[in-house]
Amino acid sequence: MNKHTKFGFYIFFIPVFLWLFLLIVLPHIELLFMSLKYENDMGEMVWSLQNYKEFFSEEIYWLTFLRVALYAILVTFLTFVVTFPIAFYITKVVSPKYKGFLIILLLMPFWVSELVRVYGWMILLRESGVINYFLVSLHILDKPIEMLYNDVSMIMGLVYTSMLFMVVPLISSLDGMDDSYIEAAHDLGASKFIIFFKIVIPYTAPGIVSGSIVVFMLTLGNYLTPNLMGGKNSLWFTEQIYNQFIASFNWNQGAAFGFLLLLLSSLIIWIGLKLTKQNLAKALS
Amino acid sequence: MNHSLEIKELKKSFQDFKAVDGVDFYVEEGKFFSILGPSGCGKTTLLRMIAGFLEPTSGSIKIRGDEMIGISPNKRPVNLVFQNLALFPMMDVGENIAFGLKRQNCSKSEIEEKVKNILEKVHLGGYERKNVSDLSGGQKQRVAIARSLVLEPSILLLDEPLGALDLKLREQMKIELKKLQHEFGTTFIYITHDQSEALVMSDKVAVMNNGKFEQIDTPENLYANPKTSFVASFVGETNIFEARLNEDRKSVLTKEGMNFKVFLVDEKIQTFCKLFIRPEAVVLLVDDGMEDMNYFDLTIKTILFDGSNTKVLANVDKSDHEIMVSLPQNRRFAHIKEGEVVRAGVHVSDCKCYE
Numbered sequence: 001m002n003k004h005t006k007f008g009f010y011i012f013f014i015p016v017f018l019w020l021f022l023l024i025v026l027p028h029i030e031l032l033f034m035s036l037k038y039e040n041d042m043g044e045m046v047w048s049l050q051n052y053k054e055f056f057s058e059e060i061y062w063l064t065f066l067r068v069a070l071y072a073i074l075v076t077f078l079t080f081v082v083t084f085p086i087a088f089y090i091t092k093v094v095s096p097k098y099k100g101f102l103i104i105l106l107l108m109p110f111w112v113s114e115l116v117r118v119y120g121w122m123i124l125l126r127e128s129g130v131i132n133y134f135l136v137s138l139h140i141l142d143k144p145i146e147m148l149y150n151d152v153s154m155i156m157g158l159v160y161t162s163m164l165f166m167v168v169p170l171i172s173s174l175d176g177m178d179d180s181y182i183e184a185a186h187d188l189g190a191s192k193f194i195i196f197f198k199i200v201i202p203y204t205a206p207g208i209v210s211g212s213i214v215v216f217m218l219t220l221g222n223y224l225t226p227n228l229m230g231g232k233n234s235l236w237f238t239e240q241i242y243n244q245f246i247a248s249f250n251w252n253q254g255a256a257f258g259f260l261l262l263l264l265s266s267l268i269i270w271i272g273l274k275l276t277k278q279n280l281a282k283a284l285s
Numbered sequence: 286m287n288h289s290l291e292i293k294e295l296k297k298s299f300q301d302f303k304a305v306d307g308v309d310f311y312v313e314e315g316k317f318f319s320i321l322g323p324s325g326c327g328k329t330t331l332l333r334m335i336a337g338f339l340e341p342t343s344g345s346i347k348i349r350g351d352e353m354i355g356i357s358p359n360k361r362p363v364n365l366v367f368q369n370l371a372l373f374p375m376m377d378v379g380e381n382i383a384f385g386l387k388r389q390n391c392s393k394s395e396i397e398e399k400v401k402n403i404l405e406k407v408h409l410g411g412y413e414r415k416n417v418s419d420l421s422g423g424q425k426q427r428v429a430i431a432r433s434l435v436l437e438p439s440i441l442l443l444d445e446p447l448g449a450l451d452l453k454l455r456e457q458m459k460i461e462l463k464k465l466q467h468e469f470g471t472t473f474i475y476i477t478h479d480q481s482e483a484l485v486m487s488d489k490v491a492v493m494n495n496g497k498f499e500q501i502d503t504p505e506n507l508y509a510n511p512k513t514s515f516v517a518s519f520v521g522e523t524n525i526f527e528a529r530l531n532e533d534r535k536s537v538l539t540k541e542g543m544n545f546k547v548f549l550v551d552e553k554i555q556t557f558c559k560l561f562i563r564p565e566a567v568v569l570l571v572d573d574g575m576e577d578m579n580y581f582d583l584t585i586k587t588i589l590f591d592g593s594n595t596k597v598l599a600n601v602d603k604s605d606h607e608i609m610v611s612l613p614q615n616r617r618f619a620h621i622k623e624g625e626v627v628r629a630g631v632h633v634s635d636c637k638c639y640e
Contacts, residue, residue, distance in 0.1 A: 184371035187336060188385035188436065189359045198384075202375040 035255035051256035061240060065260070068237040069268060071151075072219040075158045076212050079166045082159060083211075087170035088200075092179065103171065110164045118228050121157055122148060149231035157229040158219050165218060166211040173207025174200075209278045213269055220265050237261060287314040288350075289440055289472040290335070295344030297330050304330040305341075306496035312440070312474060312489075317466050319483035320476045322493035323519070328476045331493070332442055335474065336365045349439050359388070364433035365442040369449065370425055372417045378404070378428055379413030385436045403435045406468065422450050423458055430462075434469055443475045447482060459485050480520050484508065492516045512550065514639030517561045524608040526560040528638070537638060541604035545579045547636040558638045564596060565611040566635035569618060569627055577633040583610065585625050597621070599629075 038048035055061045090102050109117060124130050125147040132144035147153055177200070185199045201208070226236035241261065244254030273280055290312040297305040304327045312318045320328045333339040335346060337358035346353040353361055364385075372381050379400050386396045404410055407427040412420075420428065426446060433441055443462075447455045463486045466473045477483050483490045484504040491501040492515070500512045511517035518525065528537035528545070536546045537560055545560060573580050583599040586607065595612045610629070612618050621627065 178369065178371065180367045180369055180371035181373060183338060183358070184365070184367055185373075185384070186338075186358045187363075187365045188432070189388035190384070191359060191388075194388065199373065203373075205375070 031255040031258060034252050035259055037252050039252075051253050052260065054253060055257065055260055061257070064235050064240055065237050065264065068220060069264070071155065071158075072216050073268075075155055075162060075219045076166075076216045078155070078159050079162045079215050080208065080212065083163055083167040083170055087167050087174050091171055091174040092182075106167060107164065114161055114224055117161065118157060118225055121153075121160070121229065125153055148229060151230065151234050154226055154230040154234050157225045158222060161222070161225055162215040162218055165214045169207040169211040169214075170204065173204040177203050205276070205278060206282050209273070209276065209280075212272070213280075216269065216272075217265060220261070288312065289314045289316070289348065290474070291345075291347040291350075292335075293345045293347075295331070295334065295346065296342045297327075297334060297339060298342050303496050305334070308344075308493075308496075308498055310491060310498060310501055312472055315470045315472055316488040317463065317473045317475065317486055319487040319490045320474065320493055321480055321483040321490050321520070322476075322478065324478055326493045327496040328478075328493050329444065332365070332444055332474070332476050335440070336363055336442055337361045362439040363442055364436055364438040364440075365444060366429050366433055366446045368444045368446065370429040370446065372425060372429055372432070374417055376417070377413065378409070378415045378417060378420070381417065381428060382432045382435050385432065389436070399435055403431045407431045407465065423454050423461075426450070426458060427461075430465065434465075434471060438471065440472045440474055443473060445477050445479075447477075447479075455482075462486055484520070490520075492519060494519075511561075511637070514551075514559055514561070517637065517639060522564055522609060524562045524564065526562070526606070528558055528560045529556050530554055530558055530638070539606075541601060541606045543581060543602055543604075545631075545636050546577065546633045547638045548634050549638050551638070551640045554638060554640055558640060561637045561639065562608070562631055562635060564609045566631055567608070567610040568630050569610065569612075569621070571628060571630040573628070573630075575630070578630045579633065579636060580628065580630045583608075583627050583629045585621060585623050585627065587623060588612070588621070 035051050036047055036049070037045045038050040040046050040048075055065075086106070090099055090106075094102065122129070126132075127144045127146045127148075129144075129147070131147065132141070135141040136144055181199055181203065182195055185195045190198065221238060223236065223238040223242065226234055227239060230236065237257070238261075241254050241257045244250045244257060288311045292308060292310055295305055295308045296303070306327070308331060320331065322328045330339060334341050335353075337353065337356060337360075341354065348362055373384065376384070382400045382403060383396045386399060391399070400413060401410075404412055407430060409424060409427055409431070412424075412428075417425065417428070429446065430441075430443075447458050447462075450458060459482055462473075462475075466486075475483070475486065484507070487504055489501060490504055490507050492499045492507065494515050500507060500516045502510075502512075507516065508521050511520060517523055526539045526541070526545075528539045530537050530549075531544075534549065536544055537558060538544055539560065547560060551558075567583075569583070571578070571580070582602050583597075585597055585599050587598040589596045589598065593614055595614060597610050597612050598607055599610055600606065601608055612621070
């Protein structure tokens with residue numbers, strides 16, 4: 001490498017490095033140390049794995065995590081089921097003339113913040129909300145019912161929030177699929193069902209995987225939607241972390257939970273990739 | 286005679302546009318049949334109707350006597366080799382070929398056996414576990430053909446599969462395809478815009494233009510006795526003169542003012558017509574005096590050397606009308622130089638007149 005390219009390299013490398021190191025790596029190291037410290041009976045901070053042990057010994061913590069992980073998997077699956085037909089319709093069925101317009105239509109709700117969108121849903125769903133008003137005035141319901149603050153509405157909200165992150169990779173991988181693959185399979189004797197499972201799904205697998213990883217992580221780490229739309233029983237693991245930091249002021253415990261969230265979610269993704277025989281590098285490329 | 290495919294009065298319109306406008310033909314069992322035409326002539330539409338991807342507006346398609354209208358592509362005994370081959374990239378060679386067999390619920394051992402046999406037949410023995418993306422263009426071609434032929438279809442349809450190959454490979458694959466067709470004995474229907482592909486490989490060629498067949502014939506006949514001016518100009522190289530028919534209806538006067546004794550292909554010609562002369566029909570350095578020959582002077586302009594396919598560009602008589610003449614490579618004409626004037630002749634039967 002000559003002097004010139006070296007100089008150019010540093011110009012681009014240093015800001016990125018500083019950003020990553022100072023704002024991400026360094027605080028994480030600090031958190032890691034914090035999570036490994038525990039206040040003993042004498043009131044002294046000592047190195048200990050007690051914070052991590054707490055997660056496994058205290059039922060409420062790991063049960064919350066388990067429940068949240070299962071819900072995140074469910075949300076990921078539902079998001080896929082909801083968005084795949086949309087992506088297929090936009091890329092393969094509708095005339096290319098309207099494709100851009102439809103994609104814009106899909107993106108539009110995401111131009112406003114998640115908070116505003118969640119409040120939008122709340123206006124629709126709450127007891128004195130729009131949907132209840134219509135159902136009552138059409139005499140379908142006698143009196144309004146509370147549609148918010150339960151797991152179903154929360155999951156619906158999470159699916160809605162995640163849709164964009166699934167539909168974009170799906171559209172791009174379906175776009176790359178030549179229609180002749182579908183025709184060739186049809187010509188070789190495959191039914192529509194077989195074409196979908198043996199040709200379309202395997203071909204779009206990298207897109208499905210990358211979309212699923214993003215949706216899973218975002219759902220697992222979501223705080224706003226479960227907090228606002230979920231009921232008393234839909235405690236999210238992020239709320240546990242929040243409680244440790246803000247409510248109990250136990251930063252050491254909160255830091256340990258943060259790391260556990262990171263490790264366990266990575267583990268789940270790793271298992272998912274192994275089970276579906278997919279490759280992370282291929283999915284994200 | 287056993288007909289593999291019989292098509293009657295087949296029509297397909299897209300709104301006002303008639304893509305296929307009344308096509309009638311049949312293909313005999315085990316023949317190599319080509320449909321040759323310029324792009325946009327409707328040949329792909331015709332092929333897609335035979336494969337079942339398009340419903341015809343009207344008409345009938347019979348395969349081995351069975352009516353095919355209304356039957357979906359996965360239930361027809363025809364297979365299509367796509368222009369871009371459409372080999373499934375997420376499967377290896379063996380899985381690609383086994384795809385159709387699995388749909389027929391063959392047993393595992395039977396599938397393995399058939400895949401192995403067909404790969405050997407297309408000279409790719411032992412390639413089962415290779416990745417499709419690791420194959421060369423010609424190998425992909427053969428896998429695509431094997432994938433279709435392993436299902437033992439009544440008819441194999443080929444949609445310009447050689448289009449994406451480079452010239453040298455294309456020449457090889459032409460011969461290879463012809464050989465494969467012979468070995469398997471399957472009826473091939475091949476569509477192309479490349480006349481040399483059609484002529485080299487086919488038993489019969491249909492020339493298509495504007496949704497209609499202009500002529501269905503053997504390659505030899507198509508070249509030697511084209512029935513319409515479109516066929517004459519589309520198949521093979523040719524020189525065209527604008528002309529008017531003389532009173533005797535046996536000769537024409539060209540725009541350049543030359544008199545040619547001609548053979549009238551189209552009896553309906555009134556006055557104006559087109560005269561077609563093939564480059565190899567012109568004989569150089571001939572002696573005058575034969576009864577049924579046309580004679581003229583040629584001023585050699587350029588010699589286009591191309592090995593056995595060498596041609597000269599020359600002006601006819603004193604005009605600036607340029608014609609192409611084949612130059613046999615037997616060294617007899619080696620002394621001909623640019624700018625020279627030579628005597629040339631054409632037999633009457635090689636001067637064909639069309640509307």
